[in-house]
Amino acid sequence: MAVGAETTQAGESTPLYGRRRLLGMRRALGPVGEARGMARAMLWVGAGITLAFVLVALLAPVIAPYDFDTFQANGKRFPQLAPPSSDHLMGTNVQSTDVLSRIIWGTQTELKVVLVSLFFSIAIGVPLGLLSGYFGGWLDRVLVLVMDALFVFPFLLLAVVIAFLLADRVGQGILTAAIAITVVYVPLYFRVVRNHTISIREEPFVEAARALGARPFTVIRKYVFFNVVQNVPPLATLNAADAILTLAALGFLGYGIQPTQGAEWGYDINRAVSDAASGIWWTGLFPGLAIVLLVTGLTLLGEGLNETVNPVLRKRPQVKVDLSEPSEDA
Amino acid sequence: MSAAPVVSVRDLRVYYGTPRGTVRAVDRVSLDIGEGEVLGLVGESGCGKSTLGRGILGLLPEGAASDGEVIYGGRNLVGMAPKELRRLRGPDLGLIFQEPMTRLNPLMRIEDHFRETLEQHESKLTDKEIRTRSLETLGRMGIPPTRFRQYPHEFSGGMRQRIMIALALVLRPKLLVADEPTTSLDVIVEAQILGILSDLRRNFGTALLLITHNLGIVAEACDRVAVMYAGKIAEEGEARDVFGEPAHPYTRELLRSTISLETAELHSIPGAPPNLIDPPRACRFHPRCPSAMVVCADRDPVEQRFEEGRRVLCWLHGPEELIPEGGHAPLEREEIAVAEEA
């Protein structure tokens, strides 16, 4: 039983709480196991790529040959713009840092920013959407207006403005980049959750909850939330892909993570622009490939999730019927 | 049955594949529907009656497989190319759905719905002929010509269902399948529509398969009735005979559990309809049947035919020579828990 605020005997109910809640999760993700065909392929390929990047990020200290800003080893400076070789598998860049190391550390940066920004946008967008959709009225109108205003703003410009404003106060690190991206994605979650809440609000089981004497917040928490939240994982995954691109764009424009704070692919590509003209391809290609690969992985995962979890897109699994197989009364 | 059948169904099977197993929604069903005849198909939800109705029209969902014969106009509809089937649908075979609200395009006037339908199947009609024929059909359904140019939302639920019926009838199909056509309507409107449907045979000579769970509707509107249970036809015959003197215990129990104005005592059938993935062996009704005999749990019942097209699939009616020694003894049944019933 998902114990609400009404109960405080946590000790007694915690084990049950956890178990049942887990049951609910398994139920929501149940279709994942039943995914077939294209959706299944997308799901698994996407999950594989994403998982690989997550592993790279986690194991960065172990697998990265050097630190992200290391330009010398054993007192000897690395060559500038050296092509890929056995010493530097992906070569070095103009600052003599190892490209491979920067990509590996960059993975960590990218995923950190994405996680933080997803956390913030979900933590803000979902509750606002629930309140707005459930209560309606002036609150809804004001929120919709604000969110739509954010929504119509070109997202990159918005992120740049936010990053610029925060640069002085928070500094140009992971947090600033994450907040800039959060502001871009809050309206998305808000919209999806609000629209879903509005349709769920009309369901008889919500009226039934009201008839039981449940307070509005209880209704939202126990009746609306679980039926709305199922749409969040696919959306979040797709957003993660988008957020990578936004972060890279910010870095490319110089408003993202500063080179002293960490490795960032967008920044590296920016620095590689001038290299490309002189035939130096490795400084730009590898970070670019990393972006493409991670975005592709996340997109595949998100689309796969969407097709398996979203009941509108979901096709019921089909099993071939063999009529020739003798039925017992044939 | 006197008239030659418009459609003859022989040994039709429709199976669905699901991850849990094969659902035998329609399992070797045979029936005939004659010209201008109204055949009622009754059964509880999940007995396969809607699947049978759609199967006859060749409208099967993805993942379903069917075999057997549905002979219409000398051709077998089972296994016919989708393109050919589509050509038959409308002018020959019509379908009326349960939910009238969702089947009309809200952006099209009633007139345009009729124009589109007629132009698609009878391209030679002139504008005036289209109008005359549409108005005539609508008029029979009680829709006045003054409302011909209105949009679907301007009509009430009952009127929309009449429009849907008119749309199906304007092509004068030989066979119409109506799947619970009045379930979402009020009693009086339901009675009005039933009146219209049973007038069909007089006005259009259309054969009608009326699928419903409401026995009262069958008694009111149908010539013959087929009672379906767990994918099979349990009993078939003249509606008057079947309801007056049910031969199959399921028909009898279903009639007793129907609440009508004459009901003085509640009655219900123990247990629940079986799932069709793994139906009970032998007679599928035997676990719930108050008259079950030993043979019923052991051997498949054999269809027995009587005079006037009456047939029944129940060991109570023989054939005696196939019932083994001791097969007549009442079947010891396990108690069915209340929890299993509902």
Added chain:
Amino acid sequence: MQKKPDVGARSDVLVAIRGLKTYYSLRGSFLARLLGREAGYVRAVDDVTLDLHRGEVLGLVGESGSGKTTLGRTIIGLVPATEGSVEFEGREVTRMSERELRHLRREMQIVFQDPHASLNPAMTIAQLVEHPLQIHKIGSKSERQARVAETLSIVGLDPPEQFMDKYPSDLSGGQKQRVVIARAIILNPVLLVADEPVSMLDMSVRAKILELMLYLRDQLNLTYLYITHDLATAKFFCDRIAILYLGRVVEIGPSEAIYADPKHPYTRALLRAIPDPDPRRTVPRDLPPGEVPDAARPPLGCSFHPRCPLAFEVCGWETRDLGDLLEGRWALQEPERYEAEQAVMGDLTVLADPATRVRLKAGDGHSGADVVSLLETIRDESPDAAFWRGVKRVAADGDHADVEFHDPIAPRPLPHGDATVECHLYDDDALAEAERRRAPAQAEVPTG
């Protein structure tokens, strides 16, 4: 098997409803809202007065649009009343705050029509049934769980352990409705509003749910408000029946009286419309034409008069009835004849506005006299149609024709035998007034 319950001795009034009105305001078109114009309102419940006695089963019977569901929800405070009062055990429900209403939920509960939709798909059966106890902070966790198990057993979901961890989607329709009932009775309510509790269930299951509800009534001393469109189950289930039409109670009385001797023409029509599975009892029926009218624009006078075969002078005849008469006639005609007649009548949009007199402009090339003669032709084809009783005067005036109807008298509820009926057929004053009007009218109409 449960026999039909005896009409128990009912002592006191549990719910007293007086002059209750529930109106929904309509959202008009964008333009109308921009101009601040009132789009009007739907009179879902229109001046209902009735008592619900402790321990009885009162049936609210009507078609969709009769306001039966809104009335049920207004009584338990789920929908705010527009006017009038609902007194529950002496407490005024219509003026309660949301907070007070939430407390009241312990005493009044509702069972909905669609058991599937009224259960949260994301909660287990145990969570669903326990939740009311949590909401009202009753008992400790273990006490609540014991109570859930006990309640599930009472409603026939036995052994409860078999169901507690399941989700609604794992259960059959009848089982789900049992869960809904368990959730409703776990708070030990006094009043249970049952909104079409069996209409979505299979025939073979309905009886079981009704039996369960009767059993619970006896066990828990419940009072039921049984909302249905089905007079057959109501006959079996209810002690008293109120027939609703367009937001008003048109007839109310003990079940026996209503079924043995229905008074209101609408009640009779409803009873005739029920299909009977016994072929020996099937009879040809004559049904009222048309459907329940739009509650935003109810007919004048008695709401049922346009469909009533017995309506007479004072029942509320008006312009829209003339429109219906013409449309009904044209639906059955050859297109040529319809077009010819429509040409005579000209533009009929004026008939859409309810009024007891109207000035019709004849179609191009036709005179008012043509209109009058067409109307006379129509009347001569079926002189007994109720409509013509309501026509006071038809006269030609140049290229116009004037049609005037008798002024309506609003019907009022009057006791008649055991029942109370709201119909002029049982109102001596209305009958006398109609008689008085009939005499001069007959001299006037034929001259046109």
